[in-house]
Amino acid sequence: MRKRVAVVGGGVAGLAAAVRIRDRAPAETEIIIYEQSGRLGGKLRTGELAGATVERGAESFLVGGPDGGESAAVRFVRRLGLGDRLVHPAAIPAALAIGGVLEPVPKGTLVGVPGDLSSLGTVARPAAGADADEGRPLLAPGADVAVGALVRARYGDEIADRLVDPMLGGVYAGRADRLSLATTMPALAHAARTEHTLAGAVRAAQAAAVRAPGRPVFGAVDGGMTQLVAAAAAATGARISLGLPVREIARTPHGWRLLLGPVPAPQTDDVDAVVLAVPARPAARMLAGVDLSAAAEVEALDYAGVALVALALPPGTPLPELSGFLVPPSEGTLVKAATFFTHKWPHLRREGGPVIIRASLGRAGEEQRLQPPDQVLAATAHAEVGRLLGGELPPPVESWVQRWGGGLPQYAPGHLDRVALARAALGDRPGLALAGAAYDGVGIPACVASGERAADDVLKYLDEQ
Ligand SMILES: Cc1cc2nc3c(=O)[nH]c(=O)nc-3n(C[C@H](O)[C@H](O)[C@H](O)COP(=O)(O)OP(=O)(O)OC[C@H]3O[C@@H](n4cnc5c(N)ncnc54)[C@H](O)[C@@H]3O)c2cc1C
Incomplete structure (x- = not known):
């Protein structure tokens, strides 16, 4: 029988999920994208x-x-x-604005965390006796820590405040003292589980990063991100519903029921599977009707x-x-x-x-x-x-x-564990997958990958029906 899949949220994660479903599901599969605002793209605009x-x-x-x-x-x-x-x-380089002077961003750092304390120039000085080898790895297996806590403990405040905080702030608008190492710098967290010094961990993470020679670090689309959004929307072949928020999701004997639209004029839609690709707060509200513990883990973000x-x-x-x-x-x-x-x-x-x-x-x-x-x-x-x-x-x-x-x-330490708990709590309710920046990382590549993984979960479920 012809299946229907709802993608809730028309940001890049939802669009990537919808394109993947179109590419891999039987041709007759119907995809509906529910986007509450008047336009697709979310943070791409x-x-x-x-x-x-x-x-x-x-x-x-x-x-x-x-x-x-x-x-x-x-x-x-x-x-x-x-x-x-x-x-x-x-x-061309970027700079740090410190004390009325534009200082070049020191080379060889990992999101501001230096792997060589002798190459920082006048930007920031390490604390005396910084980064001594204490004979054990910096991070226990499975542990997480705030980036700021680790950098302060190993290098002192100046490097945390002048280098790491602005670099992380540039991506997350967040503070190093609150952001999870495992989520924001997974490669460094991985290295910190074996290395005894932070400089060693940075160098190990950098050495492990495979980078094709000559490949630029960043890219964009000529004409703007909206080109990407329009092309993705066309590639989904989906029915696109704009301007109606999804308010609730509930299990039915054969799939899922979405409740949408304004409270005085609610509408419902029954579908076989759902990709939920909205930020944490609306996601938690919708999940409350499905599993309260999953909703609580998601809402913590x-x-x-x-x-x-x-x-x-x-x-x-x-x-x-x-x-x-x-x-x-x-x-x-x-x-x-x-x-x-x-x-x-x-x-x-x-x-x-x-x-x-x-x-x-x-x-x-x-x-x-x-x-x-x-x-x-x-x-x-x-x-x-x-x-x-x-x-x-x-x-x-x-x-x-x-x-x-x-x-x-703002991924706090333990974020990845909370996401794993939320997904595990939903595990016995197949056909509902979570995607987007609320879970798997803030950057566009992470959001695309997250949407594609959610699509694969849903496709697997539909295939088994
Ligand atoms: C200012 C800024 C600059 C950034 N710069 C970069 C950058 O240069 N590079 C980079 O890689 N990343 C950048 N990011 C991060 C990246 O853009 C986002 O993390 C990513 O686009 C999020 O995609 P998403 O699909 O997960 O969520 P969103 O883009 O938030 O999309 C979610 C969609 O769900 C919709 N929605 C919400 N509630 C409901 C509901 N109840 N029913 C239906 N729909 C709903 C929303 O309207 C929205 O369209 C930036 C983010 C911001 C804010």
């Missing part, structure tokens, strides 16, 4: 500024995968026929809000030859990072075109500071970026502000 394409969400993805092959994101781009639109950033401010500066505005800079929290600015878009992305440069900076504002726990209206945030970003560059920027010719309230998961 391309905007426009002064005639240039500027991402309002994720900007790029890792090109290499953990196995040395191409990342799941690049494979997805190729599957969608967009391989010839892959673009890469210019090979916290999120940080961020705001992006894009500034188009007059053509020819001078900027240092950098891709941008990261700002340690100790500098006190609301701006935590800034990307010089038209420096970093050669395909965005136009003769006589504007100079575009995109600043990222707010860290975990600072949501209050993001409350002011858009024009205040834009003015703050403009003033702070100018100050961090050691002067004043000319007034922007155009700008926009994009808010991502609760946009970035």
Whole structure:
């Protein structure tokens, strides 16, 4: 009999799941994507500024995968026929804004964690007697720890505050003292289970990383992430329902019932299987009708809000030859990072075109500071970026502000165990699979891979029916 699969959540994880189901399920299988907002893509959203394409969400993805092959994101781009639109950033360095000076990010670090303490220059000094071999591995088998706790214990506060915190903050908008090592740096966690020093663990993790020679680290799609979203939506062949939230999921004798739409006008849909690819809070609400312990594990995940401010500066505005800079929290600015878009992305440069900076504002726990209206945030970003560059920027010719309230998961130590418990709790309810940044990692490759794995689980279940 013809099967029906619902994908709840139209972000990149849900889209990757839907494409995988289309590719591998019998042709007559019906796929329905339920997306509560008015558009697909979730955190992938391309905007426009002064005639240039500027991402309002994720900007790029890792090109290499953990196995040395191409990342799941690049494979997805190729599957969608967009391989010839892959673009890469210019090979220019990023900096750290420390004490009014832009310092080059030291080479050879792993998300800011150095493998060689003698190569840090003036950016940060290790504590006296740092990283002594105490005759045992840094991490017990199966254990997890906050990245900040490990780095402070081994190297001292300055390296944690000036190097690791801004680098992790650049990805997660989170604080090193709260983020799980096993989730945010799995390769380092793995090495720390055998190595006796942190420098040794960093070097072991770096040596184990297979990187194809000459392969760029990051990629993006010319024309923006929205191209990827549109191509993925087309490839799913799915019926796409926009603007209706799914509110509840319940088991039926033969599959699953979705309750959707506004409370006064509810609708239901009965399907054979579900991929749940929404952030933790809506996922936990839906799971409450399925398994309370799974719902509780999922709900434990916290999120940080961020705001992006894009500034188009007059053509020819001078900027240092950098891709941008990261700002340690100790500098006190609301701006935590800034990307010089038209420096970093050669395909965005136009003769006589504007100079575009995109600043990222707010860290975990600072949501209050993001409350002011858009024009205040834009003015703050403009003033702070100018100050961090050691002067004043000319007034922007155009700008926009994009808010991502609760946009970035904050994986606390033990996150992977909680996810495993949630999945195990759902194990006897097959045909319901969890996918996305709430579980398996924040980056686009991790979200694509997570969606594909969820699709495989659902396909296996349908095949066995
Ligand atoms: C500002 C920012 C910059 C980033 N930059 C990068 C980057 O450069 N590189 C990178 O790799 N990653 C980046 N990320 C992370 C990455 O973009 C996200 O982790 C990833 O896109 C999340 O995909 P997802 O499908 O798991 O979730 P989402 O994109 O959050 O999609 C979930 C979807 O579910 C929908 N939904 C929610 N509730 C319901 C409901 N009840 N019913 C139906 N639908 C529902 C939502 O509307 C949403 O569309 C960035 C994230 C942010 C916020």
